[in-house]
Amino acid sequence: MSDSAPNATLFLEKRSYRRRRLKDALRLLPVVGVLLWMVPVLWPSGASHPADPTPVAMSSAITYVFVVWVLLILAAAALWWVIGERGSAETDP
Amino acid sequence: MISVNQLLGVSLAYVAFLFAIAFFAERASIRGKGSWLRSPMVYTLSLSIYCTAWTFYGAVGYAARSGMEFVTIYLGPSLVMIGWWWVLRKLVRIGRAQRATSVADLISARYGKSNLLAIVVTVMAVIGVTPYIALQLQSVTLSLSIFSEPGQPDSLSQAAAAFWVAVGLVLFTVLFGTRNLNANERHDGVVIAIAVEAVVKLVALLAVGVFVVWGVAGGIGPMMERIDNSTIGEWSMDRSRWAALTVLSAAAFLALPRMFQVMVVENEDERHLQIASWAFPLYLMLMSLFVVPIAVIGLDILPAGSNPDLFVLTVPLAEGQGGLATLSFLGGFSSATSMVIVATLALSTMVSNHVVMPVWLSTQGTGAQVSGDVRNVVILARRASILMIIFFGYVYYRLSGGGAALAAIGLISFVGVAQFLPAMLGGIFWRGATRWGALAGLIVGFAVWVFCSLLPSFGPDAVLSAAVFEQGIGGVSWLRPQALFGIEGIDPTVHAMVWSLSLNLAVFVAVSLATFPTPLERLQGAQFVNIFDHSTQARGWDAALATSEDLMIMAQRILGPADALSLFRAEAKRQGLTGHLPEPTQGFLQTLERELSGSVGSATAHAMISQLVGGTSVSVEDLMAVADESAQILEYSNRLEAKSAELSRTARQLREANQKLTALSVQKDAFLGQISHELRTPMTSIRSFSEILRDTDTLDQAEKTKYASIIHGETIRLTRLLDDLLDLSVLENGQVSLNLENGNLNDVIAQAVLSAGGAHTTRLRIHHMQSDQDVPLSTDLDRLRQVFINLITNAQKYCVAATPELTVEILQQGGGLQVVFHDNGVPIPSEARALIFEKFSRINDKDGSGAGLGLAICREIMTRLGGDITYEPRADGNAFIVHLPGRVALAAQ
Structure with missing residues (x-):
């Protein structure tokens, strides 16, 4: 998007480079979230057949979903802390 | 047990508290002390209107029925917020740059400010959100009914309760939502009231949850055991629903009119969004943290058959916690009211801006030229819209009978509003999206939603007959509302969502590809898609x-x-x-x-x-x-081309000027040599003859006279030369004073011919074409005569024809006069023509008698007289044309 301006320089100084990578992380975070939260789709569910594997216990399911949630929140907050501290998000170097 | 009356009292006190907060917030904002009203915290809390009574009551009921599936409704929005960089950042920037007042406004602005599109979106939004508003009324009345004991005389009928709740909501929304007109001026009172309600509902739910986990179950460990041992203790999930509902909730989060209102319209600072990107998922996480425990305990301790949607109330009541139940009731009440207020505010803005105002303006005939204050009309339209929307919700509530599970109604609404998403996201990411594409996609998606989701929600034989459910419209089996294209066995919600959204998207893209946007549309499209490149x-x-x-x-x-x-x-x-x-x-x-x-x-x-x-x-x-995308480059290269053409033109002019200068310099050098010679020749003879006169004593009188005559003649020649130079210098410096007289052009020419030696006395024959009538003029006649004499003597000197002839002719040209001196000599060579009017320019000067000043003097004189003199080569000779301006000719008439 706005990062790929035609006159952008090819190599950046260390701080700008770090900010770019932080923004990459920012972009990547929801993708990670989707992948982690779609894991439950793979879990065995509703043992209707004796041969089916044992279903995941509800307590484990709750723990998994909420731990992912907390981790995502912490990651988002950390990214805000690091990026937000150094000025507004849209002023690309 | 708390009585209904006590509860009503508490509720009224709470509402009064909200009114007070909203009122003081508005006052503070007006007095300019409202900056704290616009903190990121308030922004995040205002986003919590996503969590309605559906969340507060319905989530627990949902969990009691389907286990963890309820959480998908919060996973979607969490992902959208965490991924704010992708979509929300752009949406908020566009909304602020374009001053969008609603989803409909945004979509209509993107597609060339099409009001048709805005109307369609508005109508769809009203229809899509109405079930949701009914849901809120239903949840409030349901929760009230818990407290009323059957058979008690003061127990309110549910319908009456719903009615009075609706009236209260209308009042609050009208009071604080339509106080100021400009939607972009934001509603400080409403936002702060919503933030307070957000805190209340979170605290209430957390309180019930903490009570259930530590008060009833006795800690986290025992709680987890009870969960695993309950009827929902095993992971049992319709996999398609898990994924589809996550996507659906994310889509609805973006497309819901009320979310757009708080997220974009009420946004004060884009940086708040970044803080909300983690703070709002945190809020959602806390809201859903205790849902499963409450559901499990409710299933455990309450008698079978009790409504799981009300566990949040009934569990504390069953444990004898009246205060907690009241807090919980207030939490649910807050959820319902804040949602209805913002939703109706957003919808009423849409209805008044896109439906009422255009209609009203067109009925006024003269359009914008109406008299009176339009603001009153707008505010009235908004208030009427608020009333109408809440009334619709009430009617839906009465019609649907309040029977369906809360979650089911909420999902129907979600699928409806999610239809805006293709047009919205397509509009901000794809420049090729067109108005007709958006319109077609919206209508198709909406039609599928109505057929597959809204109408079946009333149940078989309510709107759609049972036969349609079984056999499809007109017996066509692939047109069944819950098995489109004959594909059976899909969950109805997933079915409606997948078909409506995919058909919507397919039609949107196909029609966009096939149609051509208007210029305004394309400009707006570029504005939206490239919002970060140029915000102008x-x-x-x-x-x-x-x-x-x-x-x-x-x-x-x-x-x-x-x-x-x-x-x-x-x-x-x-x-x-x-x-x-x-x-x-x-x-x-x-x-x-x-x-x-x-x-x-x-x-x-x-x-x-x-x-x-x-x-x-x-x-x-x-x-x-x-x-053309490369128009700028094209324009630039055009400019460059023009520049280079201009440069080469200038270079050519410079080259010409340089050539002329060089030629002039050569002329001048030649002249200096010439003039030295000119001056030297007479001087030599003057010196020689004067020496003879001085030194020779033997001269007779005749010889003396002869020599003195020669000296006299040479001095006359010298004087003439010096006179000419002086004359020219005077003329060139503009020091000459003109002596204006009235006269006749024919006379002036005749005098000139006489002065030059007469028409027949010399070898040159002069034909003076006398015009029939007098040509009066008013100018410096002496100077004009001088010009004519010069031209005639030139002809006498340089005309080399066997029988030299000069024709003088007067022509009327436009308003002025031309006097043409036309000889039959050899035309002046073209390379010399540019220089003949320059000083010291001499051509064909065989005897060297001229100084090359005559024509230069002529031109200077004519310039002073306001005219000009030009040269034209003729087939049989040369023509010098003296131009006299109109005023010289007319002045004498």
Whole structure:
């Protein structure tokens, strides 16, 4: 998007480079979230057949979903802390 | 047990508290002390209107029925918030830049400010959100009914309770939602009330949850055991629903009108969004943290058959915690009311801006030129819309009978509003999206939703007959509402979502690819998609047609006299004008349009200004920019080409000038040699003869006279030469004073011919073509005569024909006169023509008797007289043309 301006320089100084990578992380975070939260789709569910594997216990399911949630929140907050501290998000170097 | 009356008392006190908070927030904001009202915290809390009574009551019921599936409704929004960089950042920036007042406004602005599109979106939004509002009324009345004991005389009937709740909501929304007109001025009172309600519902749910986990179950460990041992203790999930509901909730989060209202319209600072990107998922996480424990305990301790949607209330009541139950009731009440208030606010803005105002303006005939204050009409329209929307919700509640599970109603609504998503996201990410594509996609998606989700929700034989469910419309089996295209066995919600959204998207893309957008649409599309590249408006108004007074009158009616005046004053000041009326420049008209669109929506504002101005000017440059991506490069290269052409032209001129200068310099050198020779020859003879006269004593009288005559003749020649030089220098310096006389051109020519030696006395024959009538003129006759004499003597000297002839002719040319001296000599060679009027220029000068000043003097004289002298080669000789200006000829008449 706005990062790929035609006159952008090819190599950046260390701080700008770090900010770019932080923004990459920012972009990547929801993708990670989707992948982690779609894991439950793979879990065995509703043992209707004796041969089916044992279903995941509800307590484990709750723990998994909420731990992912907390981790995502912490990651988002950390990214805000690091990026937000150094000025507004849209002023690309 | 708390009685209904006590509960009503608490509720009224709570509502009064909310009113007070909203009121003081508005006051603080008006007095300019409202900055704390606009903190990131308040922004995050206001986003919590996503969590409605459906969340508060319905989530627990949902969990009791389907286990962890309820959480998908929060996973979607969490992902959207965490991924704010992708979509929300752009949406908020566009919404702020375009001063969008609603989803409908945003979509209509993107697609060329099409009001048709805005109307369609508005109607769809009203229909889509109505079940949701009914859901809130239903949850409040359900929760009230828990507290009323059956058979008690003061117990309210549910219908009456719903009615009074609706009335209260209308009152609050009208009071705080339509106080100020400009939707972009934001509703501080409403936002702060919502933030407070967000805290109340979170605290209430957490309190119940903490009580259940630590008070009833006895800690986290025992709680987890009870969960695993309950009926929902095993992971049992319809996999398609898990994924589909996550996507659906994310889509609805973006497309819900009320979310757009708090997220984009009420956004004060884009940085708040970044804070909300983690704070709001945190809120959602806390809201859903205790849902499963409450559901499990409810299933455990309450008798079978109790409504799981009300566990949040019934569990504390069953444990004898009246205070906690009251808090919980207030939490649910808060969820319901805040959602209804914001949703109706957002919808009423849409209805009044896109339906009522355009209709009203067109019925006024003269459009924007109406008299009176339009603001009253807008505010009235909004209040009426609020009333109408809440009334619709009430009617839906009565019709649906309040029987269905809360979650089911909520999902129907979600699928409905998710239909905006393709047009919305397509509009901000894809420049190829067109108005017709958006319209077709919306209508198809909406139609599928109505058929597959809304109408079946009333149950078989309510709207759709059971036969349609079984066999499809008209017996066509692939047109069954819950098995489109004959594909059976899909969960109804997933079915409706997948088909409506995918058909919507497919039609949107296909029609967009096939149609061609209007210029305005393409410009807006570029604005939206490239919002981070340039935040300026590309198109402008043809400002010359609008008068500032008209604009002022219109602005006053919409913005109010004080605001309009200050806006115009500020602009006039910026333009450096005194008074309050600025020039209607393009920039000002754009500013004005945006201000107006904050009040009445972009389509209406655009229409109003275009009525005054007469239409947008999509300038040639704009069209170029639209027509070709590389237009800028093209334009640049065109400019370069023009520049280089200009440069080469200049270079050519310089080269010519240089050649002329060089030639002149050569001429001058030649002349200096010539003039030295000219001066030296007579001087030599003067010196020689004067020496003879001085030194020779034997000269007789005749010889003396002869020598003295020679000396005299040579001095005359010298004097003439010096006279000529002096004359020219006087003329060139402009020091000459003209002696204006009246005379006749024929006479002047005749005198000149005589002075030059007569028409027949010399070898040159002069034909003076006398004109029939007198040609009177008023000029310096002596000077004019001098010019004529010069031309005649030139002909005498240089005409080399066997029988030299000169024809003098007077021509009337336009308003002026031309005197043509036409000889039959050899034409002047072309390379010499450019120089003949220059000083010291001599051609064909065989005897060297001339100084080369005659024609230069002629030209100077003619310039002084206001005329000109030019040379034209003729087939049989040369023609010198003396141009006399009209005023010289006419002045004497």
